[in-house]
Amino acid sequence: MKLNWAILTIILLTFAYAGCSSEKDTVKIAFIGPLTGGVSANGLGGRNSAQLAVSLHNASSSGNYAYELVTLDDECKPNIGVQVATKVAADKHVIAGVTHYCSAVAMGTVDVYHKFGLPVIVWGAVLPEITYGNDYKEVHRVNGTMINQNEVAAEFMLDKGYKTWVIIHDTTDYGKGHNRYFSKYLVAKGGRILGTFGVSADQQDFNAELTKVKELNPDVIYFGGLAPTGVRLRSQMEKLGIDAVFQGTSGIVSDAFIEGLGPLSEGVIAFREGAPVENLPGGEGFIAKYNQQGFGEPPEAYGAFAFAATQLIIDTIEKVGPDRKAVMQALNATRNYDSIVGSISFDDNGQNTVALITRYVIQDGKWVVWEQSEYAEGKRRLSGR
Amino acid sequence: MDPGFIAQYLLNGIVLGVIYAMVAVGFTLFFGVLDVIKFSHGDVVMAGAFTALATYAGLELLGVSDGMFAAIVITVMGIAAMAILGALLAKLLILPLRNAPPLNTLLITLMFGLALREAVRLFYPNGSNPKPFPQLLPDAAMTIGNLELRLDSVLLIVLGLGAIVAVHLLIQRTRIGLAIRAVAQDPETARLMGINFERVVLMTFALGSALAALAGITNGLYYSEVNFGMGLLLGVIGFSAAVVGGLGSLYGAIIGGFLFAALQTIGAVWFSVPAYKDVFAFACIIVLMAWKPTGLLADKSAERV
Numbered sequence: 001m002k003l004n005w006a007i008l009t010i011i012l013l014t015f016a017y018a019g020c021s022s023e024k025d026t027v028k029i030a031f032i033g034p035l036t037g038g039v040s041a042n043g044l045g046g047r048n049s050a051q052l053a054v055s056l057h058n059a060s061s062s063g064n065y066a067y068e069l070v071t072l073d074d075e076c077k078p079n080i081g082v083q084v085a086t087k088v089a090a091d092k093h094v095i096a097g098v099t100h101y102c103s104a105v106a107m108g109t110v111d112v113y114h115k116f117g118l119p120v121i122v123w124g125a126v127l128p129e130i131t132y133g134n135d136y137k138e139v140h141r142v143n144g145t146m147i148n149q150n151e152v153a154a155e156f157m158l159d160k161g162y163k164t165w166v167i168i169h170d171t172t173d174y175g176k177g178h179n180r181y182f183s184k185y186l187v188a189k190g191g192r193i194l195g196t197f198g199v200s201a202d203q204q205d206f207n208a209e210l211t212k213v214k215e216l217n218p219d220v221i222y223f224g225g226l227a228p229t230g231v232r233l234r235s236q237m238e239k240l241g242i243d244a245v246f247q248g249t250s251g252i253v254s255d256a257f258i259e260g261l262g263p264l265s266e267g268v269i270a271f272r273e274g275a276p277v278e279n280l281p282g283g284e285g286f287i288a289k290y291n292q293q294g295f296g297e298p299p300e301a302y303g304a305f306a307f308a309a310t311q312l313i314i315d316t317i318e319k320v321g322p323d324r325k326a327v328m329q330a331l332n333a334t335r336n337y338d339s340i341v342g343s344i345s346f347d348d349n350g351q352n353t354v355a356l357i358t359r360y361v362i363q364d365g366k367w368v369v370w371e372q373s374e375y376a377e378g379k380r381r382l383s384g385r
Numbered sequence: 386m387d388p389g390f391i392a393q394y395l396l397n398g399i400v401l402g403v404i405y406a407m408v409a410v411g412f413t414l415f416f417g418v419l420d421v422i423k424f425s426h427g428d429v430v431m432a433g434a435f436t437a438l439a440t441y442a443g444l445e446l447l448g449v450s451d452g453m454f455a456a457i458v459i460t461v462m463g464i465a466a467m468a469i470l471g472a473l474l475a476k477l478l479i480l481p482l483r484n485a486p487p488l489n490t491l492l493i494t495l496m497f498g499l500a501l502r503e504a505v506r507l508f509y510p511n512g513s514n515p516k517p518f519p520q521l522l523p524d525a526a527m528t529i530g531n532l533e534l535r536l537d538s539v540l541l542i543v544l545g546l547g548a549i550v551a552v553h554l555l556i557q558r559t560r561i562g563l564a565i566r567a568v569a570q571d572p573e574t575a576r577l578m579g580i581n582f583e584r585v586v587l588m589t590f591a592l593g594s595a596l597a598a599l600a601g602i603t604n605g606l607y608y609s610e611v612n613f614g615m616g617l618l619l620g621v622i623g624f625s626a627a628v629v630g631g632l633g634s635l636y637g638a639i640i641g642g643f644l645f646a647a648l649q650t651i652g653a654v655w656f657s658v659p660a661y662k663d664v665f666a667f668a669c670i671i672v673l674m675a676w677k678p679t680g681l682l683a684d685k686s687a688e689r690v
Contacts, residue, residue, distance in 0.1 A: 036513035036514065037513055037514065038514060038515050038612075040513070040514055075513075171658075171660050197658070197659050198658045198659070198660050199659055199660055200660045202614070203660070204608055204610070204615065205397075205401065205608070207397035207400075208394065208397060208649070208650050208653030208654060208659065208662065209653055209659045211390060211393045211394055211397060212653070212654065212659075214390070214393070214531065215386075215387070215390050215531075228515050231515075231610070232608065232610060235608075235609055235610075236608075239526075239533070239535060239538075240393070240533050241526065241528055241533035259517075260515075260517055260610075
């Protein structure tokens with residue numbers, strides 16, 4: 001019995017010693033994104049990028065704190081998103097969060113962050129209402145909204161000489177938002193919409209809808225939704241012999257979209273806010289360091305935003321200490337913060353201004369910036385041109 | 386409307402109808418012999434498709450490149466695996482509960498389906514993501530006016546209808562079919578006549594599950610994609626089709642399957658928001674069931690009261 005007590009004491013002392021000897025306190029940051037499900041490629045790319053920012057900081061000797069990234073899966077489902085958001089928000093050790101790729105999820109969770117006072121930076125969701133639909137000081141966003149991308153999309157496609165559209169969108173907040181903004185700009189600039197179809201996000205059979213589309217015979221099919229639904233639509237279009245141009249949104253800008261379609265992805269057009277990673281200031285360095293870490297998945301379209309958001313949070317905590325309220329106030333006051341996605345400034349709603357919209361076309365199984373593609377040079381033609 | 390488009394809608398509807406009918410026939414077979422409702426049937430459809438997909442991954446490793454050959458191998462594997470699974474399910478879960486209240490069978494199969502679904506999601510590599518299903522059938526297509534007639538769709542329709550006809554012949558023309566019908570009519574008397582009751586039940590469950598696997602593989606080949614949750618809606622649709630046609634009646638299940646596909650297609654053509662097509666189809670089913678509670682072709686209802 002005595003021996004046992006002695007051993008216990010030694011163990012306890014060892015722990016106490018180990019606790020004292022660590023040089024830095026560890027601060028927890030949450031990352032939430034879709035790590036499983038149809039859009040998981042984007043979620044995993046975002047998680048890896050956020051992890052990269054944390055690892056790089058921890059590896060350098062500068063800074064007062066060490067950081068731990070708590071990663072959680074929202075499955076791109078609002079109900080799951082609210083669950084995991086509540087879990088991290090209720091954990092007092094989590095100081096801030098880098099949250100959400102899916103707009104429908106972010107719409108559900110902003111209330112949770114507000115209630116628990118957890119400052120978050122959205123890294124991929126594009127629905128304007130996430131920042132503009134409330135006056136929550138906790139919610140910020142580094143990437144742009146879908147408003148600008150749809151304005152540019154409408155202008156660009158009309159400029160290419162297309163006249164008629166059919167719009168297919170998923171019936172989540174995300175898809176409805178795309179439909180609303182694209183329709184608004186397209187009609188204002190003189191395009192004609194022959195039909196609008198709302199489909200459910202997990203629908204598998206689009207033959208009936210697409211046969212209707214074939215009857216309407218549009219120049220372009222505009223799709224407002226995410227990659228998995230986009231893959232199904234594009235492949236079923238082919239099976240029905242519809243040769244309209246397939247125009248997507250930032251929701252399909254993902255390697256998973258190309259992977260799911262193979263050669264059928266050729267000539268698909270999409271738009272995304274922000275410059276492509278390799279053209280960003282510090283983008284080359286980001287890619288090099290990302291590859292060094294040996295992640296299994298590419299950073300995908302929004303990885304750079306997740307990286308920048310995580311860095312901004314780390315820098316803010318270094319400045320004001322691990323306190324939610326102080327971090328939130330410091331984030332709100334962020335102006336001209338230098339990051340790899342460019343200078344970040346939050347407006348009164350916590351929204352960063354991302355003026356640049358990149359036009360993409362898929363060429364030979366890659367997302368290529370339109371201006372650098374063989375389509376722009378005239379070597380290849382989009383269907384109907 | 387242009388006849389080409391009408392033909393196109395018809396063709397889309399027929400493929401759907403064949404898939405639904407194959408699922409519905411399973412429900413009807415199980416109800417016929419044992420008076421049970423097996424709610425894991427939709428998930429067996431999904432498991433069949435995933436077995437085929439896993440077989441294809443194996444074939445790829447072996448370097449098999451011939452599409453038609455691969456299609457045949459994966460179909461046979463999927464069907465065989467699900468037939469065994471179906472028989473095991475009957476032996477281990479359903480027969481032991483034969484004298485328990487029917488609610489217990491319903492619950493236990495419901496739970497088995499959930500376990501099967503989650504197992505695929507968790508243990509199949511990247512199982513929670515939609516999986517691209519290989520395009521193995523020839524992709525030749527013929528354009529007739531506005532109709533795009535694809536060889537693979539036609540093959541799938543022929544295959545599906547062929548399978549249903551084969552099941553029909555099996556039940557009407559063979560000795561084992563006679564035994565199945567005898568057990569369906571009166572299990573006790575059938576036993577007295579020397580029919581091996583358990584063997585007949587296991588055969589029936591193997592048969593229905595094999596058909597479910599074929600439905601899953603058809604679904605995969607047609608849409609070029611499968612996912613772990615696909616059995617959920619297919620199961621509900623198959624069950625509704627079987628009930629509306631008259632549980633226990635083979636023709637009823639086939640009619641129910643095609644009826645549901647037709648309702649969905651009509652719903653999609655009528656409504657400007659196609660998302661309402663399922664609402665429309667299920668609403669029609671509710672109305673039909675209120676009008677004919679025992680189904681369009683049921684004849685067993687009197688004895689069940």
